[in-house]
Amino acid sequence: MAARGVGLLTHLPLRAQRSQGLRPSLRLLSCPGTVAADVRKEEQSSGSAETGSEDKTPKKRFSEVQKERREQAQRSVLIHFPNKISEKKFLKYLSQHGPVNNHFFYESFGLYAVVEFCQKESVASLQSVTRTPSLGTEAAIPFRSRCFHLKLKNASNQTAEQSCISRSNQSPPSSKKLFELLCDAESIDDQLNTLLKEFQLTEENTKLRYFTSSLIEDIAAAYFPDCAVRPFGSSVNGFGKLGCDLDMFLDLDEIGKFSDHKTLGNFLMEFQVKNVPSERIATQKILSVIGECLDHFGPGCVGVQKILNARCPLVRFSHQASGFQCDLTTNNRIALKSSELLYIYGALDSRVRALVFSIRCWARAHSLTSSIPGAWITNFSLTMMVIFFLQRRSPPILPTLDYLKSLADAEDKCVIEGHNCTFVCDLNRIKPSGNTETLELLLKEFFEYFGNFAFNKNSINIRQGREQNKPEPSPLHIQNPFETSLNISKNVSQSQLQKFVDLARESAWILHQEVNDHPSPSNKLWGLAALLLPSVAKNVSQAKRKKKKPASERVKNLLESIKSSSSTENSTNTNGTRTVTTQA
Ligand code: CTP
Numbered sequence: 001m002a003a004r005g006v007g008l009l010t011h012l013p014l015r016a017q018r019s020q021g022l023r024p025s026l027r028l029l030s031c032p033g034t035v036a037a038d039v040r041k042e043e044q045s046s047g048s049a050e051t052g053s054e055d056k057t058p059k060k061r062f063s064e065v066q067k068e069r070r071e072q073a074q075r076s077v078l079i080h081f082p083n084k085i086s087e088k089k090f091l092k093y094l095s096q097h098g099p100v101n102n103h104f105f106y107e108s109f110g111l112y113a114v115v116e117f118c119q120k121e122s123v124a125s126l127q128s129v130t131r132t133p134s135l136g137t138e139a140a141i142p143f144r145s146r147c148f149h150l151k152l153k154n155a156s157n158q159t160a161e162q163s164c165i166s167r168s169n170q171s172p173p174s175s176k177k178l179f180e181l182l183c184d185a186e187s188i189d190d191q192l193n194t195l196l197k198e199f200q201l202t203e204e205n206t207k208l209r210y211f212t213s214s215l216i217e218d219i220a221a222a223y224f225p226d227c228a229v230r231p232f233g234s235s236v237n238g239f240g241k242l243g244c245d246l247d248m249f250l251d252l253d254e255i256g257k258f259s260d261h262k263t264l265g266n267f268l269m270e271f272q273v274k275n276v277p278s279e280r281i282a283t284q285k286i287l288s289v290i291g292e293c294l295d296h297f298g299p300g301c302v303g304v305q306k307i308l309n310a311r312c313p314l315v316r317f318s319h320q321a322s323g324f325q326c327d328l329t330t331n332n333r334i335a336l337k338s339s340e341l342l343y344i345y346g347a348l349d350s351r352v353r354a355l356v357f358s359i360r361c362w363a364r365a366h367s368l369t370s371s372i373p374g375a376w377i378t379n380f381s382l383t384m385m386v387i388f389f390l391q392r393r394s395p396p397i398l399p400t401l402d403y404l405k406s407l408a409d410a411e412d413k414c415v416i417e418g419h420n421c422t423f424v425c426d427l428n429r430i431k432p433s434g435n436t437e438t439l440e441l442l443l444k445e446f447f448e449y450f451g452n453f454a455f456n457k458n459s460i461n462i463r464q465g466r467e468q469n470k471p472e473p474s475p476l477h478i479q480n481p482f483e484t485s486l487n488i489s490k491n492v493s494q495s496q497l498q499k500f501v502d503l504a505r506e507s508a509w510i511l512h513q514e515v516n517d518h519p520s521p522s523n524k525l526w527g528l529a530a531l532l533l534p535s536v537a538k539n540v541s542q543a544k545r546k547k548k549k550p551a552s553e554r555v556k557n558l559l560e561s562i563k564s565s566s567s568t569e570n571s572t573n574t575n576g577t578r579t580v581t582t583q584a
């Protein structure tokens with residue numbers, strides 16, 4: 001579950017190179033008039049997340065979204081097909097097996113289509129006419145999955161109509177494109193919303209994530225027929241960037257549930273089972289076998305690693321057809337619950353996701369986060385820091401977890417392994433915040449807040465929404481919201497924390513300068529663009545170092561001056577325009 005952020009600007013080509021081995025950039029090709037076109041409309045509206053223009057339509061519960069998407073995924077198939085194809089003929093051919101609800105095309109080691117049938121039976125019908133390939137010198141393992149190759153009997157007939165497939169690129173923007181988009185924006189608020197729009201998971205990408213999970217479920221179901229494989233983490237919590245990993249959880253609890261209904265009369269029937277010394281050993285054994293299955297039978301599952309001695313044992317692999325780096329765990333229901341909590345926080349106010357995406361991208365651009373496990377801060381920790389910061393605003397933008405718990409009803413009650421994970425699940429019952437601060441102000445104050453945070457003595461705690469004494473001496477302490485004795489950032493070293501603090505101060509300084517300098521024709525890199533370019537941060541820092549005053553004193557003075565002017569900004573600058581003047 002290591003953080004895999006998307007680097008920005010100078011980091012993008014590097015990331016692209018690093019991932020070339022297993023995952024070329026994902027290009028989605030959409031069909032006009034189908035779900036992909038609808039989705040684009042949705043994206044356009046979700047991208048224009050302005051303060052005060054909240055969508056008033058009822059928001060779906062996390063469990064409803066999961067259920068709906070799981071069910072769609074189970075009716076879907078993945079088809080690899082030759083470049084030369086007529087979309088019309090392809091759909092006509094598939095509709096022999098039943099009506100197609102929607103479909104989309106994408107590129108990843110060739111062309112693929114995800115096709116969602118209206119009925120699950122259509123998948124079985126297609127499987128029944130599909131043959132196992134004969135491979136000549138190699139032997140095929142006859143595993144009947146929902147991934148197919150479509151071969152053409154007569155390729156020349158198809159070429160004339162192949163241009164029918166409309167193509168839309170769903171990869172994150174190139175560094176050049178992003179730079180242009182950010183610099184063309186009207187305001188810093190506009191920049192943050194643009195970044196969100198460009199980097200958030202598209203509808204198709206989300207579908208592909210649920211679909212991939214359901215493929216893994218098919219494999220696990222060979223041993224555990226009633227199991228569920230559920231995506232969690234940033235794939236489903238609203239904070240995923242294009243290219244993030246796919247965290248999955250093998251849920252075996254469903255199996256137990258069935259037996260509850262079958263207790264008749266005085267008898268209680270139990271399965272005969274193998275006993276092992278601990279829950280952890282059971283988890284390791286299950287994951288070990290599923291890992292073997294993925295390695296041997298899973299089409300496109302490559303680079304399978306069984307990391308069974310980790311605190312949370314997992315199987316890591318790449319799924320070639322989708323291009324996802326996957327982590328499969330089991331017995332991890334609390335993480336699913338924390339994904340639900342983040343989903344709620346992200347959906348409560350449109351500023352939350354915009355701010356989190358920018359902070360995640362900022363951290364990636366400055367190598368504060370990494371795809372390699374180590375002493376770095378993670379995206380999950382950064383998200384918690386943003387949530388905490390938004391709970392500390394006046395009036396608060398986000399409620400505390402304790403408040404969400406107080407709104408819960410009997411149906412919401414949830415205790416997992418002795419941990420109380422109860423909170424209200426119906427978002428529509430949570431009153432929106434009256435806070436109207438701009439994203440520009442929030443971004444600046446985020447950097448200022450954490451640039452001055454007493455990390456040496458205080459812990460970040462979203463349950464109570466206030467700073468608390470650290471219970472242990474780790475440099476950074478962020479309390480796990482449900483397993484309250486755990487620190488989610490225990491891995492972070494003092495030097496990484498210091499780097500974060502220095503960059504936060506630097507960024508507060510840059511934003512403060514922005515207020516005075518922009519708009520200026522010579523100042524092309526402004527606002528968020530200036531923050532995301534490590535070279536700019538370095539240049540500014542070098543320029544500052546040339547001045548006589550020591551950096552620490554200068555930053556301190558600047559932060560003081562920002563503080564003294566922020567009360568004026570709070571009352572005047574709430575519309576996202578760049579009209580604030582502060583005393584430098
Ligand atoms: N998690 C946790 N405690 C941790 C790390 C992770 O509870 N110390 C849970 C969180 O629910 C998190 C999920 O595991 O969202 C997946 O972890 P990870 O992949 O590291 O983070 P993501 O939120 O998915 O972010 P990214 O986009 O970097 O993958």
Ligand code: MG
Pocket residue numbers: 001002003004233234235244245246247
């Ligand atoms: Mg993840």
